Amino acid sequence: MHEKCDYLAADSRIIRYLHRSLAIEGRPFLTLARELGITEDELLEVIRSLIADGFIRRYGAVVRHGKVGYSSNVLVAWNIPEERIDEFEKIISDVNEVSHCYARVRHPEWNYNIYTMIHGHSKDECLCVVERISNAVKIEAFTLLFTKREFKKRKLDLENL
Amino acid sequence: MRAFDAIDSQLINLLQHEFPLVKEPYKELAKMLNTPETEILSRIRRLKANGVIREIGPIFNSEMIGLTSTLVALKVPEDTVDGAAQIINSYVGVTHNYEREGDYNIWFTLAATSGEALASTLEEIKEKIHPMHSLVVPVKRVLKIKTNFKV
Numbered sequence: 001m002h003e004k005c006d007y008l009a010a011d012s013r014i015i016r017y018l019h020r021s022l023a024i025e026g027r028p029f030l031t032l033a034r035e036l037g038i039t040e041d042e043l044l045e046v047i048r049s050l051i052a053d054g055f056i057r058r059y060g061a062v063v064r065h066g067k068v069g070y071s072s073n074v075l076v077a078w079n080i081p082e083e084r085i086d087e088f089e090k091i092i093s094d095v096n097e098v099s100h101c102y103a104r105v106r107h108p109e110w111n112y113n114i115y116t117m118i119h120g121h122s123k124d125e126c127l128c129v130v131e132r133i134s135n136a137v138k139i140e141a142f143t144l145l146f147t148k149r150e151f152k153k154r155k156l157d158l159e160n161l
Numbered sequence: 162m163r164a165f166d167a168i169d170s171q172l173i174n175l176l177q178h179e180f181p182l183v184k185e186p187y188k189e190l191a192k193m194l195n196t197p198e199t200e201i202l203s204r205i206r207r208l209k210a211n212g213v214i215r216e217i218g219p220i221f222n223s224e225m226i227g228l229t230s231t232l233v234a235l236k237v238p239e240d241t242v243d244g245a246a247q248i249i250n251s252y253v254g255v256t257h258n259y260e261r262e263g264d265y266n267i268w269f270t271l272a273a274t275s276g277e278a279l280a281s282t283l284e285e286i287k288e289k290i291h292p293m294h295s296l297v298v299p300v301k302r303v304l305k306i307k308t309n310f311k312v
Contacts, residue, residue, distance in 0.1 A: 015226050021216040024205050026198070027184055040184050047182055047219065055226060056219040057306065061176035067213040068173065068312040075261070075268070089304040101305040104232065104298040110265070114304070115232070145261045145268065151246040152258035155216065156223070156272055160253050 014046065015055075019158045062155075065099075070119040074126045077112035079141035085114065091136045092116060097129045112143065165213060168194060170312050172204055176217060177309040220308060223272060229279050230254075230272035231299040234265035235292040242266060245290045254282060265296060 017036055022028045033043040050056040065073065080088050085103055092098045100117040116133070120126040123146075134140055165173070171194055181189035187205070191198040208214045223230055237245050242260055249258050249269050258269040271286075273279035287295060 015221070018219055019221065020218065022218050024187070024202055024209065024217070026187065026202075028186065029184060044182050044184070050219070054222055057222055058309070059182060059219050060178065060180035060309070061173065061217045062215045062220065062308065063173060063177065063310055063312070064212055064215055065310060067211070068310055070310065085302075085304070092305055096307075098305060099307050099310075101303075102300045103302040103304060104300055107296055107298070109294070110234070110296050110298075113301075115298075119310075143263065145263055147259050147261055148266075149246075149260040150258075151260065152250045152255060152269070154256055156228075156256050157253050161228075161272070161274060 016158045018047070018050075019155075065119050069121055071121060072123045072126050073117065073119045073147065074123075074130070075145040075147070076116045076118060076130055077110075077143050077145060078114040078116065078139065079106075079112050080114045080137070080139060082113075084137070084139075088114060088137055091133060095129065095133060097126070098133075112141075165208065165211075165312075168196060169204060169208060169213075172201065173208065173213065173312050176205070176214065180217065228272050228274060229276050230270060231279065231283075231297055232268065232270050233283065233286075234296040234298065235267040235269075235290065236265050236294040237267055237290060237292045239266070241290075245292070248289050249286060252282060252286065254279075265294075267292075 014036060017032060020032070023031065027040070029040045029043050033040045036043065047056065047059060051059060089101070092101050097118050097120055098116050099119055102115050103113055104115055106113040118126050118129050120129060130142070130144065134142065172190065175190055175193060180186060183189055187201050188198045191201045194201065205214065235245065245267055246258060246260065249255055249267070252271065254272045256270050256272060258267070260266055261268050271279060271282060273282060283297065
């Protein structure tokens with residue numbers, strides 16, 4: 001029914017529509033499907049293939065960490081030798097408190113290449129997690145980028161981008 | 162203080178990890194939790210109104226849907242942080258924007274539909290703000306993304 005490249009061509013429309021928040025009503029996919037001119041079953045099939053093909057990482061609720069007990073968080077920038085990144089990846093894969101970890105471009109004036117987002121129930125808990133990772137990887141070259149103020153945090157508005 | 166009870170907890174976990182991709186997902190969740198669908202719907206609405214649940218929907222792999230994005234760090238004078246933050250916030254491609262401890266005191270993420278669009282928006286922001294210094298730190302490799310939290 002749907003060829004893999006179909007939604008790439010139609011991407012904007014189907015992805016933009018899908019990107020909207022799902023309604024909290026008996027048949028939430030119905031309105032969306034109608035707007036796209038397909039059936040609910042077809043829409044659900046599209047979502048399943050998008051998940052299978054990696055376009056969608058997961059489908060479900062996004063919670064606010066702060067509201068479910070993870071009141072504290074810290075972004076940590078690490079200086080990890082390139083050849084040890086795989087090892088670092090393994091270590092943090094088991095650390096539940098790490099939600100995001102990216103290897104990013106390193107700069108001479110900012111000699112860090114790995115960024116981890118760490119969540120905890122308190123600042124101390126976050127610091128313990130950092131220490132745990134630091135001990136496990138035996139690297140102390142990191143800097144803590146605690147949040148002072150949050151100015152913006154929202155889902156990307158694809159329809160207006 | 163948690164704004165939810167045991168059923169809410171189970172519901173939040175299911176909504177994050179096992180959202181049923183069926184015509185009547187909330188009815189399915191109601192069955193899983195042995196609770197009437199009307200109650201499930203009202204619980205979800207309440208959790209959304211309380212801000213516990215931000216939304217329900219797909220979490221896209223932004224790169225795969227043709228987006229380019231980057232993290233940007235700026236060093237700006239302490240007394241200009243507010244004005245700079247306001248300028249940055251005004252861009253639709255900016256999804257995260259924080260004042261952080263350290264030399265680079267503003268950190269934001271910017272997404273665009275092409276590398277050119279990203280670069281020109283970035284230039285525009287810098288022209289408006291005149292940071293003392295800036296760092297563009299795009300992702301080279303994703304090592305972990307786990308956006309669901311067991312509650």
